[in-house]
Amino acid sequence: MNQKTLQRGNPVSRFRNQLGHFGDVMHDRWMNAPGWQRWIVYIALIVAALLLPSESIGSFMSPDTDWASILFFPIGTFVLLAIGLNVVVGQAGLLDLGFVAFYAVGGYAMALLGTRMGWNFWLIMIVGIGICALSGIILGAPTLRLRGDYLAIVTLGFGEIIRITARNTDEIGGPNGIRGIPHPPSIEGGPVIGDIEIFKYGVLYPQPYYYLLVALAVIVIILVKRWEKSRVGRSWAAIREDEDAAEVMGVPTFRFKMLAFAIGASIGGAMGVLWAAKSISINPNDFQFMLSATILAAVVMGGAGNLPGVILGAFLVAWLPERFRGLQEYRMLIFGAVLVALMIFRPEGLLPSRQRKAELKEGSGGMGTLGAEVPGPESRGEEVASK
Amino acid sequence: MLLEVKDIHVHYGKIAALKGISVEVNEGEIVTLIGANGAGKTTTLKTISGLRGLTSGRIIFDGQDISKMPGHKRVVAGLGQAPEGRGIFPGMTVHDNLLMGAYARTTNSSKELAEAYELFPRLAERRDQAAGTMSGGEQQMLAIGRALMAKPKVLLLDEPSMGLAPLLVQQIFSIIEEINRRGTTVLLVEQNAQQALKLAHRAYVLETGKVVKSAPAAELLDDPDVQAAYLGGGMGHEVPGQAGQAAPEERA
Ligand SMILES: Nc1ncnc2c1ncn2[C@@H]1O[C@H](COP(=O)(O)OP(=O)(O)OP(=O)(O)O)[C@@H](O)[C@H]1O
Numbered sequence: 001m002n003q004k005t006l007q008r009g010n011p012v013s014r015f016r017n018q019l020g021h022f023g024d025v026m027h028d029r030w031m032n033a034p035g036w037q038r039w040i041v042y043i044a045l046i047v048a049a050l051l052l053p054s055e056s057i058g059s060f061m062s063p064d065t066d067w068a069s070i071l072f073f074p075i076g077t078f079v080l081l082a083i084g085l086n087v088v089v090g091q092a093g094l095l096d097l098g099f100v101a102f103y104a105v106g107g108y109a110m111a112l113l114g115t116r117m118g119w120n121f122w123l124i125m126i127v128g129i130g131i132c133a134l135s136g137i138i139l140g141a142p143t144l145r146l147r148g149d150y151l152a153i154v155t156l157g158f159g160e161i162i163r164i165t166a167r168n169t170d171e172i173g174g175p176n177g178i179r180g181i182p183h184p185p186s187i188e189g190g191p192v193i194g195d196i197e198i199f200k201y202g203v204l205y206p207q208p209y210y211y212l213l214v215a216l217a218v219i220v221i222i223l224v225k226r227w228e229k230s231r232v233g234r235s236w237a238a239i240r241e242d243e244d245a246a247e248v249m250g251v252p253t254f255r256f257k258m259l260a261f262a263i264g265a266s267i268g269g270a271m272g273v274l275w276a277a278k279s280i281s282i283n284p285n286d287f288q289f290m291l292s293a294t295i296l297a298a299v300v301m302g303g304a305g306n307l308p309g310v311i312l313g314a315f316l317v318a319w320l321p322e323r324f325r326g327l328q329e330y331r332m333l334i335f336g337a338v339l340v341a342l343m344i345f346r347p348e349g350l351l352p353s354r355q356r357k358a359e360l361k362e363g364s365g366g367m368g369t370l371g372a373e374v375p376g377p378e379s380r381g382e383e384v385a386s387k
Numbered sequence: 388m389l390l391e392v393k394d395i396h397v398h399y400g401k402i403a404a405l406k407g408i409s410v411e412v413n414e415g416e417i418v419t420l421i422g423a424n425g426a427g428k429t430t431t432l433k434t435i436s437g438l439r440g441l442t443s444g445r446i447i448f449d450g451q452d453i454s455k456m457p458g459h460k461r462v463v464a465g466l467g468q469a470p471e472g473r474g475i476f477p478g479m480t481v482h483d484n485l486l487m488g489a490y491a492r493t494t495n496s497s498k499e500l501a502e503a504y505e506l507f508p509r510l511a512e513r514r515d516q517a518a519g520t521m522s523g524g525e526q527q528m529l530a531i532g533r534a535l536m537a538k539p540k541v542l543l544l545d546e547p548s549m550g551l552a553p554l555l556v557q558q559i560f561s562i563i564e565e566i567n568r569r570g571t572t573v574l575l576v577e578q579n580a581q582q583a584l585k586l587a588h589r590a591y592v593l594e595t596g597k598v599v600k601s602a603p604a605a606e607l608l609d610d611p612d613v614q615a616a617y618l619g620g621g622m623g624h625e626v627p628g629q630a631g632q633a634a635p636e637e638r639a
C-alpha cells in the first residue's frame with residue numbers, strides 16, 4: 001500500500017524535479033550572460049511585443065475573437081496589473097485581495113477628470129497615478145499594522161467598498177457609470193505599423209492603445225526592476241521573509257510596506273487610467289472581486305516575486321480562456337484544471353525566483369503564511385513597533 | 388546602568404503577559420532571564436527590542452527613554468537582537484543575512500563581517516548557501532553573527548541553545564562568553580538554566596509575567612527553590628514531596 005503510493009508519486013515528483021533543474025540551468029545561463037547579450041534579448045522582446053498584434057499570429061492565438069482587442073484587454077491589462085500586484089504580494093509579501101480597487105480609482109479618475117474637467121489624457125495619467133498612490137497610503141496606514149490573513153480580509157473589504165460606493169454615488173453615475181470618456185489626443189501622420197497609425201486613438205482600432213500599453217509596461221518594468229535590486233528591494237525581501245527580524249535589523253518595516261502599497265496602487269491606477277481612456281464608458285461592475293482574485297492567481301501561478309514569471313502567469317490567465325472560447329462553457333472547466341495541475345507540478349509557480357523557492361521550502365515568505373505571531377486586530381502594542 | 392526596564396506591563400489583546408517586570412543590565416555584564424514556558428521571557432525581550440508595545444512602564448537605554456521609540460531605531464541606538472526561533476531570512480544566503488545585520492549602519496562593517504566569520508567558521512564555509520536550508524545549530528550561529536553585525540552595545544539573545552545537541556550548546560555558550568569578553572553586554576533568555584547561570588553574572592527568575600527572584604547567578608545556582616524548579620535537583624518547599632513533578636524539563 002505504502003509502496004504503491006510511493007511509486008505513483010514518483011513520476012510526478014521526477015517530472016517536477018526535472019522542470020526545476022531546467023529552470024536552474026536557464027537561470028544560471030541568464031545570470032552569467034554578458035550585458036550586451038541581455039540587451040539584445042530585451043530589444044528582441046520589445047520588438048516581438050510590437051509585432052504581436054499581427055493577423056497571422058492572431059489567427060492561431062485567438063481564432064474566435066479579435067486578437068488585437070484581447071491583447072489590450074484582458075492580456076495586456078492583466079500583465080500590467082499583475083506587475084503591480086507583484087510588488088505588493090511577491091516582493092513585500094503582503095496578501096492583497098482588493099487590488100482591483102486601485103484599478104477602479106484610476107479608471108474613475110480618468111472618467112471624471114476627462115468628462116467633467118475636460119483634462120487631457122496625459123495630465124490625468126500623472127494626476128491619476130498620484131491619486132492612486134495616495135489611496136494606497138490611505139488604505140495602508142490603518143491596515144498595514146495587520147498581518148497575513150487579517151490584512152487579506154481588510155483589503156478584500158476595501159475592494160468591495162470602492163465598488164459599492166461607486167455604485168451608490170449618483171454624482172459619479174451610480175450603477176450606470178460614466179460615459180463619453182475622451183480618448184488620448186491623437187497625433188496625425190505618426191509612424192505606421194501594419195496599416196495602423198500608432199498615435200491615432202479612436203474607437204476603431206485597438207492597436208494604438210496596445211502600443212501605449214507596451215510603452216507603459218516597459219517603463220513600469222524598468223522602474224520595478226530597479227527598485228527590486230536596490231535597498232528598497234532588499235528591505236521588502238527581509239519583510240517578506242521575517243517581518244520581526246527585519247524590524248530588529250533596523251528596517252523601517254511599516255514605511256516600506258506603505259511604499260509597496262503605494263507603488264502597487266500607482267501601477268494598478270495607471271492601468272486603470274489607460275483602460276478607461278480606451279473604453280469610452282465604465283461602470284462599477286467592471287471592478288469585481290473576481291478581477292482581484294484572477295490577478296492574484298496570475299501572480300502566484302507565474303511565480304510570485306519573479307517578474308518574467310508573473311508576466312507569463314498573467315498572459316496565460318488572460319489568454320487561455322480566450323483561446324478556448326470555442327469550447328464555450330467547458331473552457332472555464334479546462335482553465336480550472338490547468339490551474340490545479342500547475343499547482344501540483346509547480347507549487348512555487350511557473351518561473352519562481354530562487355529566493356522564493358528557498359522561502360517556500362522553509363514555510364515563510366508572506367502571503368498569509370507569515371510564520372510569525374499574528375496579533376488580532378484588537379491587540380495593543382503594535383503602535384510602538386514599526387511606526 | 389546601560390539598560391533599565393522599569394515595571395513594564397505588556398498585553399496580548401486582553402491577556403496580560405507581563406505584569407510589572409523590572410530588569411537592570413549594567414555595562415559589560417551578562418544577565419540572564421530564566422523561567423518556565425510562558426513566563427514572559429520572550430515577551431520581555433521583544434518589548435525591549437520594540438516588537439511589542441508596552442501598556443505601562445518605561446525602558447531606559449543608555450540614559451535615554453526608548454519606550455516609545457520604534458524598533459528599527461533602537462537598532463541604531465545600540466540594541467541588537469537574535470530572535471527566538473532563530474528568525475533568519477531563509478531565502479537569503481548566509482552572506483546576505485549577515486549583510487542585513489549591518490542594514491542600519493552608516494559606517495563600514497567589514498571588520499564585523501570578518502569577526503562574525505571568525506567566531507563562526509561554519510558560516511564562512513556556508514557563505515552562499517540559502518540560510519533556510521542550514522541546520523538548526525547553524526541558523527542559530529547565523530542569527531547571533533547577524534545581530535553582531537550592527538555592533539550593538541547590548542545583545543539580546545532568546546534561547547540560543549534551543550534544540551541544539553549538548554556539544555553545540557557548550558560551543559554556543561563559550562562563544563557568548565567570548566562576545567561578552569570582547570566588550571558586548573548580553574541579556575540572555577534561557578531554558579537551559581544550569582548553563583545560563585554558570586555563564587551569567589546576574590539572573591532574574593520569571594514566573595507568569597513577574598520577577599520572583601533576582602540575584603547574582605552563582606547564588607541562584609545554589610538556591611533550593613531554583614534548583615527544584617529549573618535545575619532538576621533538590622526539593623522545592625512549595626511542593627514538598629513532589630520534587631519529581633516540580634522538576635520539569637530535563638534538557639539535553
Ligand atoms: N502572539 C501572542 N498572542 C497571544 N498571547 C501570547 C502571544 N505570545 C505570547 N503570548 C502569551 O504570553 C505569555 C508569555 O509568552 P512568552 O513567549 O513571553 O513566554 P516565554 O517565557 O518566552 O516562554 P518559552 O520559554 O516557552 O519561550 C504566554 O502566556 C503566552 O501564551
Ligand SMILES: [Mg+2]
Nearest residue numbers: 428429430471
Ligand atoms: Mg520564549
